[in-house]
Amino acid sequence: MILVLVETDASGAIEVSREALTFARSLGDAGGGIPVDAVVVGDVADALRDQLATYGVRTVHRVTGDAFTSYAGAAWAAAVQEARRQAGSVVVMAAGTPRGNEVIAHVAAREGVAMAANVLSFGGLAPFVVTRQVVGGAALEEMRLDERPAVFTVAGHAVEAQPAPARADAALVDCAPAVSESDLVARVVSTEEPEPDLSGSLRSARVVIGAGRGAGSADGFKDLLELTDLLGGSLGVSRVVTSLGWRPHHEQVGQTGSRISPDLYIPCGISGAIQHWAGCSSAKSILAINTDAEAPMVTKATYAVIGDLHEVVPAINEEIRRRQG
Missing domain, CATH: 3.40.50.620 (HUPs)
Structure with a gap:
């Protein structure tokens, strides 16, 4: 049995x-x-x-x-x-x-x-x-x-x-x-709802848009959030992003954050340190967007675009909007 x-x-x-x-x-x-x-x-x-x-x-x-x-x-x-x-x-x-x-x-x-x-x-x-x-x-x-x-x-x-x-x-x-x-002795005595996730549960999302230091600042997520919304996915970030206070911790992907297994992961401006890779390695396909062609995330990705996320992501968003009419 x-x-x-x-x-x-x-x-x-x-x-x-x-x-x-x-x-x-x-x-x-x-x-x-x-x-x-x-x-x-x-x-x-x-x-x-x-x-x-x-x-x-x-x-x-x-x-x-x-x-x-x-x-x-x-x-x-x-x-x-x-x-x-x-x-x-x-x-x-x-x-x-x-x-x-x-x-x-x-x-x-x-x-x-x-x-x-x-x-x-x-x-x-x-x-x-x-x-x-x-x-x-x-x-x-x-x-x-x-x-x-x-x-x-x-x-x-x-x-x-x-x-x-x-x-x-x-x-x-x-x-x-x-x-x-x-x-x-060890039991749940109270629960608190996390801050709202833009597009649902990160762990169960079939598409995850990742954001790292390349976002530049707390104000650098507008295009990434739009892409997340256009693809019906969830936003996941690297540890440095949460450490800098740009995004909440519940969005963190990695060894000390969530472990994700989406159909598609699009890490933008994330170098791909082993701690982050531990959280995303189960993704079926990875499309990395990074200015560094030798970054670990780029070398491990299924596909890669070498460029500035602030130029590449708006172009992707524009094309998706065009195809959606």
């Missing part, structure tokens, strides 16, 4: 959790039809249950109770461990989100097994071998998971979320884990 921790929002299972379910289903198929179960913390509405059924989930383990009114990583791990016991799962996994990585790390510690984070693919099943991102995504590593349960997280956009060929039952069962006071 394969058990997947599914994170949700107001619209249902978040995209990276649906990707994790797709990954789990392919793993189950490779193993001869191993069923996939899901564990969800919180109420399971009919719409969510229906959505999980379309992704091939056999059973949904619903976790509710006073201990789960706010997020606590250790308590969620207790829930996942109890759901694993109920299902008899030999694989436990989640999307490689901040919560997914924390909870699955707790589960691995409780089970006394190794954990693989940010897995991209799997190889043989006997032994079970996975390929994962390491060194901030700058390198790949093959890792054998000999112990059971096999415990890992899936890197964002490692696979495309795809409904199952055939709908499953998604039978609903309640999961009542034993939660101790120590499981609740």
Whole structure:
């Protein structure tokens, strides 16, 4: 049995959790039809249950109770461990989100097994071998998971979320884990909404426009923001931009910011230091705009335009507007 921790929002299972379910289903198929179960913390509405059924989930383990009114990583791990016991799962996994990585790390510690984070693919099943991102995504590593349960997280956009060929039952069962006071020592006590993102979530954006020191100043983002709007994307910036106070920290891409996996990343005026590359290396295509033809970002990019972003970006915007009529 394969058990997947599914994170949700107001619209249902978040995209990276649906990707994790797709990954789990392919793993189950490779193993001869191993069923996939899901564990969800919180109420399971009919719409969510229906959505999980379309992704091939056999059973949904619903976790509710006073201990789960706010997020606590250790308590969620207790829930996942109890759901694993109920299902008899030999694989436990989640999307490689901040919560997914924390909870699955707790589960691995409780089970006394190794954990693989940010897995991209799997190889043989006997032994079970996975390929994962390491060194901030700058390198790949093959890792054998000999112990059971096999415990890992899936890197964002490692696979495309795809409904199952055939709908499953998604039978609903309640999961009542034993939660101790120590499981609740570290927990969320309040939340604050971030400053509005011009075009939605940076982590899930399919197009990201990047901006670095080449923007020149806090007033140098007008054309970049217009390009972001024209392409329906999100703006992401380098660490120097946030350090200088030109843009808010929640827009930062890199080792100490967001890790993105868009279909297209357009870094403008970003040299491409390893810390920034750690956050954007999973982009499917990169179009770098930079005055330095030898900049690391340019040499690693799929395509590059050598020029001043303040000349190149307005020209791109004008052409897009012309084609849009």
